[in-house]
């Protein structure tokens with residue numbers, strides 16, 4: 151699990167994170183990785199000195215993470231459903247950076263967790279599959295199953311513009327990654343919108359967001 155197509159894709163996204171914030175910035179920073187799977191992305195930042203908290207909706211994934219990183223205190227590895235909001239699951243009140251990768255489209259109520267993130271972090275790195283539309287009101291839902299899909303069984307594909315509207319209304323500024331730095335096998339970020347309103351597996355967008363700037 152979290153193997154195959156994940157490997158190159160994850161490496162490229164970690165590299166984009168390190169390029170945006172700078173390797174030295176991570177030392178001592180409080181970082182929250184949401185929907186972490188086995189925690190590989192957060193583990194990379196942990197090696198740079200970040201104080202990483204991992205949250206994941208499936209207990210079996212957190213079990214693997216705890217076996218891989220037994221040195222982590224138990225309050226840094228949290229099982230929690232993002233659909234229930236991020237308050238009250240044992241997280242800190244604030245973080246320097248929240249990593250919200252590969253999960254927004256697996257949420258039925260993506261706005262709740264996104265708005266929690268906007269209020270509890272200085273910086274937010276966000277990445278998700280989106281639908282082919284630039285309508286700032288467009289989104290639709292669909293059922294899904296699988297070890298890395300929606301815990302609730304229902305995900306949402308908003309347009310990138312719909313997500314950007316939510317980020318701006320929540321009080322952060324944003325910078326969209328519109329080049330190919332994270333393109334990896336099926337995952338593509340520099341595709342042109344054709345306004346078909348459809349989804350194609352691997353059509354994604356990524357943003358660096360922040361309270362008053364998008365990088366330190």
Ligand SMILES: C[S@@+](CC[C@H](N)C(=O)[O-])C[C@H]1O[C@@H](n2cnc3c(N)ncnc32)[C@H](O)[C@@H]1O
Pocket residue numbers: 156160184185186187188205206207208211230231232233251252253256257297298299300301302
């Ligand atoms: C596509 S994988 C992405 C894994 C990793 N974040 C990445 O980007 O490489 C989606 C992850 O989100 C988790 N997930 C799905 N719905 C969730 C929810 N409601 N709350 C927390 N985690 C959820 C899945 O169990 C899975 O680990």
